Amino acid sequence: MTPFQYARANDVADAIKQIATDPSAKFIAGGTNLIDLIKYDVEGPTRLIDISHLPLRSVEPTAAGGVLIGAMVPNTDLAYHPLIEQRYPLLARAIMSGASQQLRNMASTGGNLVQRTRCFYFYDTTTPCNKREPGSGCSAIDGVNRINAILGTSEACIATHPSDMCVALAALEAAVHVAGPAGTRTIALADFHRLPGNTPQRDTNLEPDEIITAIELPSKGFSANYSYLKIRDRLSYAFALVSVAAALELDGDTIKDARLALGGVAHKPWRSSAAETVLRGERADASAFARAADILLHGAKGYGHNNFKIGLARRAIMRTLGQAARGTPQSNSDKKIR
């Protein structure tokens, strides 16, 4: 463990100034991931800049008909916010399927995006891991990889991004508002997380001196036909083996618009516009769902322990689309798969 100094940021500008002047500093929000990483010696910032008190805690409607979520809004507050519950229930359900109540109370919206992989080797500093120590090798490829990725992997890394919330955000085509020394910019959620490629040490396209200030949701919330289904090794409080966010806009039986994203299978929430295109204009039935699944899973590759994820993902996609079409979304309090 590395000792660190602690400082509070007064406002966003101050946070940026502090991080820009100290390359070994890190922001801390809820701390639910970062503190573990520090304790495991995976990360060793010498300075923690506490941003949890910044006034980024509101959930507001936007002029464009969407919603702007402050980066410091706790996961729990977001999931229970009336605007989210009513207009973006897919997001609410995805958040509620993650972690535990205590963790969701602490975890922030911004931190959830930047949380790191749960790959076992990443947390064990005695083993090689390219993400932790570039060039040291990937222990997971031939190792214990039940929880690792099947899509978008590289020879350097097969880690997944573990967030549930981000899978829903990807399906809803959220945008990430960030601010840095050079000003503010907006990154589409699809471009926020990266694939591992040759640089698995970089999870996201956020610059080290940038801060996430908000997440913006566009107006379309798919609140009538949606579902978030998370398949895991126990029925709650476990990371996804595979999760599916499905959102449909239906006209009778016909799919007018569709969104489909996977979690637990790749270094980022996994989407394919082709898979969604193939659904549009089709009847919402098993054969259409199967075609979408095949496209979305195209090129999937197992690494031994996680081979089953390919077939599991296919069935989970079909089930979730069915739940969405029927208007019977999965709920985390169900204690069963609908």
Added chain:
Amino acid sequence: MASYIGSATSRIDGRAKVTGEARYAGEFNVPGLVHGYVVESAIPKGRVVGIDTSGALEVDGVIDVLTHRNRPPMADNDDAYKDEVATEKGSPYRPLYDDRILFGGQPLALVLAEDWESARVAASRVRIEYQKEPHVTDLHAQRDTAFAIDTPEKPRGDAGKAFASAAVRHVAEYFIPTEHHNPMELFASTAIWDDGRLTVYDKTQGVQNVQKYLCGVFKMKPDEVRVLGPYMGGGFGAGLRPQYQVVLAVLGARALKRPVRVMLTRAQMYALGYRPASIERLALGANSGGTLDAMTHEAIAVTSQFEEFARNDTGWGNLLYKSPNAKFEHRLVKLDLPTSCDMRAPGAATGVYALECAMDELAIALNTDPVQLRLQCYSERHQGEDVPYTSKQLRECYRQGAAEFGWDKRNPQPRSMREGSELVGWGMASGVWEALQMPATVRIVLTANGHAEVATAASDIGTGTYTIMAQVAADMLGLPIDNISVKLGDSTLPQCPVEGGSWIASSVCNAIANTAREVRGDLLKLARRMKDSPLADAGVDDVALTDGKIVSKRDANRAVSIASAMLSDNAERITREETNKVAEDKSHARNVHSAIFAEVKVDEELGVIRVTRLVNAVAAGRILNLKTAHSQVMGGVVWGIGMALHEETLFDHRFGRVMNANIAEYHVPVNADVHDIKVIFVDEPDETVNPLGIKGLGEIGIVGVAAAIANAVYHATGKRVRDLPITLDKVVQFN
């Protein structure tokens, strides 16, 4: 006055626990406390060639770093390290003793600092140079190296031949992976050094065991070492043997002549003991009438390179079923791991899992109902010893469990029951454990104000020992339970064995009865000496203590109050110490039994398994406290669900390391995994097992549960999964 024994009395220590008043080993703060942080080995086998502690010593607040090179002296013979629970064969591990690395996560240095955080920071700056040696940690890869050990169960007849000629046969291998106890409380010890005397607060299931061990390891006299552990946040067997942190804390305290606390992290606790992974082979042969002709149970289980730990995995069939031909074999594989150890129902949780799945498979082969098969094979006598049981209400367990569950509505055909997208399966299994008793001594101090203190060196590991002792003492002394205080977890108290094997309740409660009888005798003596005593001619067994009085059993009007009897002699207190009588008698088998009925629902496409209903009918002699007993069995059932569906310590054998050494990734059931659990206690009066008829309950709750669930999963899906845990990818072929 109503009897406390048998009632659903709430825990007398409940308030202290929920308010934080109850202190655990890592919570005793003393002025000048030093914090120790363990540096573990990054490799599973080899030698320490160099340790550079200079970086650590530079950290502010660091006082010293102990290694095998500069630690205070320790004993150099195996005997000194053999605790009460040590394996018969082998050399116990000696913490921080020399340069040899025997397992991954082994402690190699102890950083001592003024605060925990500094110690932790410094620990990551200790540089260790290793000389690696090739290691083995995979049971499957090493199974050919297995060697047989003596098992208590002897062969009968010719099981091989009988199996070969049996009309119906079932043979299969079952596998249970390594599991870790994961008690909520982290292992911790606080050692206070006071001019040659040592007081240690330790997380342990046996304060006297630790006390003797420390005397041996540090060559100290018994009166120089006191070990305390008033509360424990879960033990499950992990705290039976002294764990290494207690040695490290004492080393630190001796080196610095200051109080030292060593608390392990969750991850470090995966380098303590574990339930050994085991491969269990069952070969059952039946005649066409559906009774067993041949039973062979062979186990191959894991131990360390330096000790031979084994429990009875294979003998349980001898207790449950008749079979003229039987053979049992236990083999061990030595791996570069810590020594495996007891974990709830050691041997039975694993062995009975395999046996009861095999019986289910045999029932299917015979086309017989699984309960019916068990009744057909039911044994009225211990088959190995050929003796009757002190009591065995297992038939009633089957009957009441089946009735409560609604077993008669079961369609035996696999995949025959469904509900929406889920396949429904019903499975059952038997459970069995021993009703053990060990010698324990209890002291009672009765004071003239009608209060009594009951004391023994037992540990309450969370099961409710404080409470049942207070109940029994209250009844035996005729006092309200609020007037009883119970003292446990202090090595200076009267002798008591480690808290394990489900023997504490029977041992200490029978000892209370014996001690209370002596107290009663003393009171009667005083009462008889009183002027015009109504009890002048009564003997000790003619009177009872009731409602604060010494009362004639024949005539309730003839009574003397305890207070007046004591006052008559100006007696301020009566102190007595007695031990329970442990029968050497081999004329009976002493066991507890259970029948478990489980319903699972399995999502047909996705393989997600839910245990939606479970009935556990237990026959375990006298139930002392319905509330704590119920919790105890329910906890066992939940653990059984975990064993069936979730628990597995994942190794990367290339590195010889545990990969999921944390409770986010080492899965145990959470609320969402637990549905309806019904616990039935079947009436089982038993005056032979011991005077109070107590059999113990700690282990039985888990035994058989995983088998019932596995059998239900088969019934639901038609897919037999023999390797635990049963995860969704094992029940559904996805690709």
